[in-house]
Structures are given as structure tokens and as C-alpha cells.
Amino acid sequence: MSQDTAAGKGNLFNIISGIIILAGLVVTFLRFTQGLGGVTNLDNNNPWGVWIGFDLLCGVALAAGGYTTSAACYIFGLKRFHSAVRPAILTAFLGYAFVVFALHYDVGRPWRLPYPIFVSPGTTSLLFEVGLCVFLYVSVLFIEFTPAAFEWLGFKKIRKVVVKLTLALTIMGVILSTMHQSSLGALFTIAPSKLHPLWYSTYLPVYFFISSIFAGMSMVIFEGTLSHHYMHGLMDKTHLDEADGVVLGFARGASMVMMGYVFIKIIGLVSDGTWQYLSSGYGLLFLTELLCFVALPAMLYGIGSREKNLKLIRWTSLLTVLGIVFNRFNISMVAFNYQLPSSQRYFPSLMEIVISIFVVTLIVTVFRFITTRMPIFYEHPEYAEHEEEPAAHGHGH
Amino acid sequence: MDAIYTLHDFMLNSKNWIYILMGLGLIMYVCWWLFLTSRDEPKRIT
């Protein structure tokens, strides 16, 4: 009986994702035959839309679970998060891979994407910094992910080599993430006249970096919730035993980071003297973002972790993830070009939204494909537990 | 080298070097860490 409904759910998922992928392919064809003008609502005043605001900004922020989880486990020594590392690394890798994939739609000549690094580096650009770091970090995440693939394929020797690099790769991941998460925010520091003063700040890079930490942690909790719901059968005892601890630990960590974020946002308001705008319509939007989508979930996380209320924490993670999306949308679209008359403002076209949903569907599909085949939620029986603790900075001693 | 007249050109030049230095710095850190830990007692496999 319950198996029947599960099969029904699976079929429904396949049908819906099939339709989305079909629609995505149609729009892909239109994009590369008619140009951006044919499928998007972008114009000369609004050069960046939902493909940058969602696919790039949100994609990168929500994939931050990779570096936060691996840093917590391998650098800060919180071993009880170990079973959460592999799903987080996989999510991050897929997230970044599809950020790069989605960029192929947005930029005019995608085959020139390697140009900034290999042909004509414009080092004064923060976008160069973002591009270089994303390129390097995708590579790092790929290497960090390979042990799972090697275990699946049975390549023991090369797996051992990669596992020895764990610490070096983790540190590299934190450095690269700090750099490009913050630089994504710093992209907007060049246009103080276009971004509403409530969001514009010289602290933008710090805001983006700090918010990426709790975005990543919340995404680990949220995605864990979904995985437990749909892929429970794939998880081994260690994963299931540690899962609640991961949720509680990350909830408390995230609530503390979020309180810090609220604090530095207020500092920014006062130091730039922009608090006077709070009484305007944009002020209401800003306060909603800060109070309902950061301060409130910070409190809920706190209460949830104190009372060991897993259900509350799981719902809070969804609220926090939505808050991150809200924040990135505000900065890249809603509060950007705030001075233009409403007739010249941007609103995404249906086809732009289709591509964004198409990309998300592809991520979920590939995630399912990989987790049902490779040892992500369980430890491969042939590789002993916790053997893969980093041997001090790689290279055998 | 031509004289530099704009802040943009100055930054282009200095940032080029800074990116190269960052790459070298990361390699240097790895080597230094290996040097620091090279006489540590061998790790027990747990």
C-alpha cells in the first residue's frame, strides 16, 4: 500500500520533471537562435535579470553548505558532522556546476567564458575575481567529490591519494569561498547610484560572505530534510544516528551567525546614515528582509536547538533559504535601478523563469542519479569508518 | 614601461602582480606547512 503511493510519487516526479526539461529545451533553442532579446525582458537599463539574481547569486550562496560543513568537520574538528559532509559536498559541486551551466545562457558568447582567465585578464574587475574563484572552486569541489565516485568504481589507490589531500582541499575551499562569496556582493559596490542606499554599503562583501555561511548551513538542514523524506532507504546507521545532531548543531551555529549578521547590518545602516530611509516603502521591504527573514529565523533556530525541536528547525531552514533568495533578489533586481520610473523597471519573462526552474530540475535529477548509485548517504562497506580523517596536510608522513 | 596616468591603469598593473603573488603565496604555505610538520611523529591510523 505505502509502496504504491511511493511509486506514484516517483512517477509524478518523473512526469513533472520531464515536462520542465522539455520546456527548458525549447527555450534553450530559442535563446541560442533569437538571442537574449527573444526570450528575456532584459534591456539596456536592466542588463542583469533573474539568471544572474537567482541562478548565479542564489545558486552560489545556497551552495555554501560545501565549505561550511567540510570546514566544521575537518578544520574545526567537529567529527559528529562527518556523515553530513558528502551530501553537502555533492550539493555544492552540483550547485556550482549548474551555476556555470546557467551562465552559458546569460552571457552573450559563452564559449569565451575562459577568456578572463586565459586570454585577457581584467584584474581590476570584481567579476574577474568571482570568475577565477568559481573556476578554481568548481575544480576543488570536483576533486573533493571524487572519492565517492572512486569507491563506486572501485579505484582504491587513486581514492587514497585524494583522501590524503582532504585538509589542503578544505582550506583551499574556505579561502576560495570567502573570496568569491564576498566578491559577489562587492560587484555592486561599483554602482552606488543605482542600488538603493539601504542595500548599498561598503560592507556589501562582508554581508554576502556572512550570509553565505548561514545560507549554506540552512541548505544542509533543508536538503537533509528532503533527503530523509525521499531517500531514507539509502542511508546507513551512522548517517541516521548523526543526522539529528547535525541538524541541532547547525541550527545553533546558524542562529548565532544570523544574529551577528543582523548586528552588522544595523551597524551598516548607522555608519552610512541610511536609517532615515527606513520609513519609506523600500524601508518596509528592507525591514521585512532583515526582521522576518533573518532575525525571526535566528530566534526560531535558537529556540529549536534549545528545545531539541527538529520540526521547528526544519521549517526554519526553509524560511532562511527563502530569506537569502529574497535578499539576493532585492539587491540584484528590486532595489537595483530604484531611481528608474516603474515603466522602465525589470520583471522576468516567463521564459527566463522556465530556464531557472529547468536548471533547478536538472540539479535535482542529477543529485538523485548520483545518490542512488554512489556512497553518499552511507559509508562504502569496503572503506572503514573514519579512515578518511585528513592525514596532516596530505602527503604521507 | 610607459608612465601611468590613470588609477585604472595603475590598478590593472598592480592587481596583475597581486594575483600572481596570491598564487605563489598559496604554494608557499603548503610547502611551509610540510616543512613544519615533517618531523612530527608518524600518524597512527585510527
Place this chain on the structure above:
Amino acid sequence: MQRRKFLGLLGAAGLMTTAVAGQAQAAGSKHFEGYPDSFGVLHDTTRCIGCRKCEAACNTVNKLPKPDKPFDDLKVLETERRTTDTAYTVVNKYETSKGLKFRKIQCNHCLEPACASACFVKAFTKNPTGSVTYDESVCVGCRYCMVACSFNIPAYTYNDPITPKIMKCTMCQPLIAEGKLPGCVEACPKEALTFGKRVDLIKVARERIRQYPDRYVDQIYGEREMGGTAWIYLNGVPSPEVGMRDDLGVASAPELTGGALATVPMIVGLWPVLLTGIYAVSKRKDKIAKEEKRQAVTAALTKAAADAEVKLSAALTKAEVENKKQIEVAVKKAVEESAKQPKTEGEA
């Protein structure tokens, strides 16, 4: 305890980043004046009559496609326009406190161009002539230049699927390199546009303000906006009335992004220090914990062994005692029995 440390360090990291960013900005004391003797154009909006001859000339010189409505159709002025991929310059009409005014829009050729600062493939160049030009051959089409430009000038060929590019005024770089005037300046019938060395143009503008204080507001727009522009403007009304923002500030694009860019190498330089430190601390804790565990186990084993010994010796002692007793009993029995025997023998 560990988590608290984790968060404390995160906080320290955040503070450090911010402090470094602040310092880097403060240290930007290097000052550049731009190319000496570079050219510019002075646009006196009080002289402009909105004839659109500059638009027509620009269209011809740059071989842009003919517009739907001819350039002598002045009804076009009724709606406010901006530069597009087919028009490097447009003239707009404004209702102002001093009646109808016209203003020409085109690339202002910043002294520190935001587009060049933003471009991650160096597609924009600030030339010694003062013009800012664009090189299509490296452009990826990311459109960050359009985000960066405070004047909303660069336009993009959105309908080109294969080779889209940025379109913008070049200040007629090919013409000025030959010693000729830019197309629009050449075409202007009212001398609303004056081409010359920027330093001279600023003097000309000052002089006009001095001579006709009632005609002009006392401001040369573009002298300092966004770090200064090659095109400068004289207005009869406050600049917002002719669609020019007066809130752009005087910081140039490289100054605006300099702080964030300066923080980047600090992350690379200091994160490995901080992170290996944290790693060492957590490893050390692990080691101590393991050592304590080992000691505890050893102690427990020793104690167990000692206990066992005590028990054993106790058991042995007990056994010995019991043995003795048994022997004694046996001997006693034997003695008793032997004492009995003669008696029975005697009886027999």
C-alpha cells in the same frame, strides 16, 4: 565549548576583513590626474535647440542603421530616450523652471571609466586622446559594464544570438586621431558643442559662468562627477531638471571597488594562518582526548589486574587455610582411629 570557539573565530574573521577593507581604502593616497592634454567636449545646454543634427551626423559617421523615423522628425523628442545599440547619441527635451531645454546624451568618456574598471577581459581602453573605446574581439557579453556605468550609456545588441556586443560612442576616436572633429561637434549649428583639450574647456566654461552669471548655474557638470568626465556640461538650470543626476558623487569606479579588491589578497594571506591554527588546536584537543582515554583504559586495566591479584591471593589464602584444616582434620581422624585400634584389637 568547541562550537563557541568556532563562532568566536568566525566573528574575528569578519571583523578582520572589515578592518582590512577600511584600511585599504584609507591607504589609497595615490593620485592620478589622467592623460595630460587629453581631449573633451564642452556641451553648453543653454545653446542647444534640439535640432538632432548631431544624431544624424553620429549615425552617418559610425555607419549605424537608419532609424524608423528620420532625423528631421522632431516629434521624437516628445518621449525621453536613451542611447541604444543603434544610436550612440540622443537629444532629449526637458520642461524646466526656465522653459524648454535640450540636452544631448552620449558616453561621457570618464577619466576613470567605470566600464573599463568593471570589465573582466579588458575590453575597454582609456586612450591618451581621452576617448574610451571598446574591443569586441575579447568581449564575453557579461554586461557588467552596463551595470557599472552610472550614466546608463553602454547598449547591447540583445537580438544577436551569436555575436552580441556592446555599442557605445567612441568620441569618434578614428577621426580625432586624424586631427578631425567628432561627427556631432562638427554638425552642431549652434556651437552648443565645443571640442578641445579638457583643461582648456574647463577654463572656457569658468569664463562663461563668470561672464554670464544669470545664464548659467555655477557648476561645471562632469568636472568632478564619478572622478571627472571628458565631456563636461554647462546648464542654465540645476542639473536634475535636464535629466542629469546630481547624486553620483565624486568617487571614481576604481576608488569605489578598491577597498573590496584590496581585501582579497588579505584573505589569501591570512586565512591559511587562521585555519591551520584552528586545525592545530582541534587536532591537539583530539590528541589529548585520545591520550586521556588511553590512560583511563590503562588505569582501569591496572586496577582490574590489581583487584584480581588481591582476589586471587585471598582465594589462595583461604584455600590454604581450608587445606590446613582438612589436613588437621585428617590427622586428627587418623590419630583417633589409631588410638581406637589397639582397643578393638585387645577386645578381639
